[in-house]
Amino acid sequence: MAISHGSLPFQEQIDFFRSKVQLPTRAWSDIYTVEHDWAFVVAGASKRTLLADLYGAVEKSIAQGRTLEQFRQDFDQVVARHGWQYNGGRGWRTRVIYDTNLRQSYNAGREEQMDDPELRKRRPYGLYRHGDSRHPRPQHKAWDGLVLPLDDPWWTTHSPQNGWGCSCKKFMVSERDVQRMGLSVADSPAIEYEDQVIGKNSPNGPRTVRVPKGIDPGFEYAPGRSRLTDAVPPLRAYDPLPEPQSGAKSSATAAGLPNRRPGGLLPPPRSAPAERLLPANLADEDYMERFLGEFGASAASPAIFRDVVGDAVVVGRELFTQARTGKLKVGKPGHARELLLLADALKSPDEVWVRIEWMYAQNKAVVRRRYISRFEVEGEPVPALAVFEVGDDGWDGITTFSPQADSAEYLESLRVGVRLYRRGQ
Structure with missing residues (x-):
């Protein structure tokens, strides 16, 4: 398989990414949460020609199911062509750009598929599965196996991806699936919030945001949902x-x-x-x-x-x-x-x-x-x-x-x- 963020690319995922507007930014905190449904950004990529080339490299990776190593080759060519001096090491930076865009476009495409009314009648529940990431978060592991109705408000803030490098997933399941796996439909969990400071290195200065515990700032939203709301x-x-x-x-x-x-x-x-x-x-x-x-x-x-x-x-x-x-x-x-x-x-x-x-x-x-x-x-x-x-x-x-x-x-x-x-x- 060419990619590891989910299954092979599918049309809803590709369409979601292709409809994004390329927006130059100076820091990752310049846009936040649902704004990512509409904008493609790479922190520090403030030149439009640079951003356009980075967008093309990511779009090719999504549409063609290219691997991280293949993306890195395209990334190196873009950097050399523009002489871009970016922050962080090459391995870390390319993984963040590749992984976050592929995972969130995948998740947004799946969310759109999950909105099919006939499918929701047959599979009305969402199942949270921990993704076995390199550095497991205790809260994410605790949510593994949690089953809730798809319209439960908990999913509004906890639909994966729930942080940098998070590989958790959300699946649609039926009543029979729940019984077969030995699980049960839970009551809507209480959400405990905490304040976190972001943008410490941003030219706009730091600011405080309120996020659910266990969710990295900027990930406390369901990918793609804002597009449906606006529609x-x-x-x-x-x-x-x-x-x-x-x-x-x-x-x-x-x-x-x-x-x-x-x-x-x-x-x-x-x-x-x-x-x-x-x-x-x-x-x-x-x-x-x-x-x-x-x-x-x-x-x-x-x-x-x-x-x-x-x-x-x-x-x-x-x-x-x-x-x-x-x-x-x-x-x-x-x-x-x-x-x-x-x-x-x-x-x-x-x-x-x-x-x-x-x-x-x-x-x-x-x-x-x-x-x-x-x-x-x-x-x-x-x-x-x-x-x-x-x-x-x-x-x-x-x-x-x-x-x-x-x-x-x-x-x-x-x-x-x-x-x-x-x-x-």
Whole structure:
């Protein structure tokens, strides 16, 4: 095998590294924790041409599965070409650059794979395995064999890599895996923090950071997770979906309305149990967690959901977070208990439509996908309509039991653009 940080390189790992911005720095502490999800840095590499060549050497190592010794040959050529005077010995410096970038890109790629909702249903737990590094850390050895749900907040700060030279790993496991290995799912561990001073040799001066015990400063984050968080669409603050208007014709009186779509009207509503309506008067956090749980996500851990046509939607807390205040807003008053129907519209729509909207204020075009579903909920006198729309500019949704929502005119007004999918009868 060409590399030792994990298995052979894979696409998510390669894509993660290739999407980084090359950022010149003077000291390792110039950027910190999740900033490494976005930036490629080498401490002391302040010339852009030097940094670009170092980036190329690391990228080749990741994409081609090259060994440390092969990387060192490329590193020597870069150093000679630029006359770079770096700190530390060659062996130590090359190992840090090679090992940290390969391990963290590997870990970020695995984190992305672990966000697959179907995979999380089959393997909902994370297993911590100590990596048998040259200088084992007592805390890391103590965490060996720890099994926690993947959405446990402990993983937010303790997903490997957890320090310089750390070779610990995190694996997805099923209930059967846990039993077969003689392990058990633990309660979320308490996290004890300590203050540490970093940047003592930085031109910016030292500063104090607070990190969990056993984690080296700068490693107290889950690699790649910030990218998912930033990819969660916010609630759209403008151009709301059209609401049903009072006085619209009912389905019965509008049954003879000419169909403007070659596929005819929407498929008939599907039956849904009464339990798809959540209890009234839950806390906003509870409503949000119930919605996110439908996609294998949680408030602490976004997830990637792929719809019926294969497009990705990143689901996380930020769906319900107000941009200005940071407070939760789970829906319009009285509609939060219908959130599971909104989740059903995204997971199993009657139809999916796509269209391009020109946003004059932003002077740009955005692509929006609209998921439409109707349900006959047990105990409810009229069908429920659920519409989820997502695009480059955010998302919006409708859930309603309004009789007017079942009118042919209103339903036709929602079917805009090009239809990508229609559910069978």
